[in-house]
Amino acid sequence: xxxxxxxxxxxxxxxxxxxxxxxxxxxxxxxxxxxxxxxxxxxxxxxxxxxxxxxxxxxxxxxxxxxxxxxxxxxx
Numbered sequence: 001x002x003x004x005x006x007x008x009x010x011x012x013x014x015x016x017x018x019x020x021x022x023x024x025x026x027x028x029x030x031x032x033x034x035x036x037x038x039x040x041x042x043x044x045x046x047x048x049x050x051x052x053x054x055x056x057x058x059x060x061x062x063x064x065x066x067x068x069x070x071x072x073x074x075x076x
Contacts, residue, residue: 033039045053052058 030039041050041053
């Protein structure tokens with residue numbers, strides 16, 4: 001029979017190795033996808049706003065003035 005402290009050490013080593021492998025594979029996949037399709041948007045898109053630059057959505061909150069009370073909560 002294996003002493004308990006040896007089992008815990010082996011378990012900790014396996015968890016560490018699996019964690020390292022998971023991290024390495026995740027970073028490799030991120031790198032490949034980032035090369036094929038960049039994950040970061042341009043600074044111009046950030047300046048405009050992602051809703052507008054990516055989806056063409058814009059929000060006009062002046063239309064909602066009648067729907068908001070004095071505390072800024074929406075009226076239902």
